[in-house]
Amino acid sequence: MTVQFPALALILLFPLIGVVFNMFFGSRSGRGAVNLVGPGVMFAAFAVATWAFLTLLKLPPGGSLVAPLWGWIEGGPFHVEFGLRVDALSGVMVMIVTGVGSLIFLYSVGYMAEDEDFARFFTYMNLFALSMLILILADNLLMMFVGWEGVGLCSYLLIAFWYTDPQFAYNGRKAFVVNRIGDAGFLLAIFTTAATLGSHGVWTLNFVELHNNAALLGGAAATAICVLLFIGATGKSAQIPLYVWLPDAMVGPTPVSALIHAATMVTAGVYMIARLGFLFTMAPSALDLVAAIGAITATFAATIAIVQPDIKKVLAYSTISQLGYMFLGVGTGAFASGIFHVMTHAFFKGLLFLCAGSVMHALGGEQDMNKMGGLRRKLPITFATMFIATLAIAAIPPFSGYFSKDLILEAAYESGHTWLWLLGVITAGLTSFYMFRLIFMTFFGDSRVDSEKEHHIHESPPVMAIPLIVLAILATVGGWVNLPDGWLWGNAFVRFLTPAVGTFKPIVEANLTSTSMPLVASLIGIVLAYVLYIRLPGLPFLLAWRLKAPYDLLLNKYYIDQIYNVVVTRPLFWVSYYVLDRAVDSYMIDGAAEGAGLAVLTSGQVARRAETGNVQHYAFVYLLGALGIVAYYLFLVTGR
């Protein structure tokens, strides 16, 4: 059932107002106005989104709200509308983005209180929110791509927000370039879709019409499109092999890391695959690829996270790992559980980053966990909320992460991906290990804070603490919307989403071992972290020294950056400089341009000698011409 709901446009309009205001009037109207407008428009958008979501809930399952705005591209039979659509899937995403977004915007007010460039910051943040909402509300692939590119741009702008540091600017460019590689895949997928459907006489990129005409895309075309789309998703959602930009993106302001590089933008790939779930279901091999890459990424990133000393780096790799879980979820065909994890992850990972930001704020920007410790009494709110988030990400019941992660692993097991399920279980153990390592190193033990920073330690102001508390509540109860079957309202979330995204056919029965293993792994991880970092604090150093080779391998992130540098970046730079710049640009292109000029100049030097300025020479040439014409008429035309 489809209902017209023009107010959807307001969800985009509010952030747009924020962009325009902050861009043109922000620095002139001062900090107060920016602090009011920046987060204010997000809360307004959240209010409209809530209204839309409540309207959606009243519709029968599978219903949707639409707001066709205007015709966008008209090219013969091919036409694209600029239209918005909210169904169960985009409804949930809009609620996440505007809801978590509002809280993080509010937090930013406190976090950026010392920064002179607050207007630029909120301009970019609002622009990000606008792009992300376009991505989510889009009712066709092309419009989704517009949002997709927009969030990529904002991500670049915000990573390189403190652009005076060349390293930060470099990391911004790195993120942008790596994302472009993925975007190329997405774009090719759009072209392939349009071309394949067009050859059957169906010219559309609209999701609903794509769904209705999906059968026209044969198996091969569907597989090609899905693999290309997944390449796009690996770029945006930081999966192997294109994850390398995300850890470097942590140089941006912490609210940016929380909002863009944890809670919302990086989940765009998961959303895109869930949105096009009907296509992926037609291409089981592509779906298996998604699941495999997801599970491998989850384990891979988690192993890196266990040795990183930088608090934000740990969280960055943790984000990559959790995104791997989401891809494992959608890759097994359990789209609803993937999106469920997107939601709970937005709560607890957003919270974790904000807490890390709060810690850094208290310690004057310190990110090295070796220089923290014993902060739990000095930062009680941060400690309490971060501990809740850690319990959630470590999947300890009844916190939110437990329900979503459990659902994904259950789907992996039931759909017969036993090896991937095992990787997921191992990752669960690694996750709780590195997260509790982070907690223990930061908040427990003796203080290792530099002495001159020691007395500056202070709890964050209320404007930062309130979002922490709200998110902590959400991270606790957020998972309760989808309880195991038979408890209270049961799996309400999955039942709500399934009509919009579809689901998978279980082939293996889940049993007690399979359902309890992830929890056991998590508990083992916690105990290990407790033993290593509380009971025997010297042991980690001993282990690092004894197992130097594997430790260094993990500390240096498997040397992936170095390998990419040698295999991809350097050759590209070499080709760009020596072949494209020196040879092609300097010799061929410049040579052609300058050669053309030189040829004209030289021939002009010769030809101008004819211009003697002597009128008699001209008269003589004129005479010859006249005689020539006369001769022509006499001998050729009259034929005598």
Next chain:
Amino acid sequence: MIPLTYMMSLSAIIFAIGVAGVIIRRNILVMYMSIELMLNAVNLAFVAIGSRLGSMDGQVIVFFVMTVAAAESAVGLGIIISSFRNRDTVHADDLTLMRW
């Protein structure tokens, strides 16, 4: 009666002399006179053919040509005098300002 061929031949010879004068002589005044010679050679041809065809058209055109030639000589001589005053020469070889 003088045959038309004679008159046309005379006209052609005078015209050729005029052309040669314009191209060969360096003195602008002489070149100018050569131009007048060419005009009059054409006039002669007009008159001759006009009388042969029994038409007044040839004579009418000759009057036009003479009028134009008179006007032209007034302007042309003016230019030559002004040029002489400025450059102290009436030699075409020296008046090559518009060269490369």
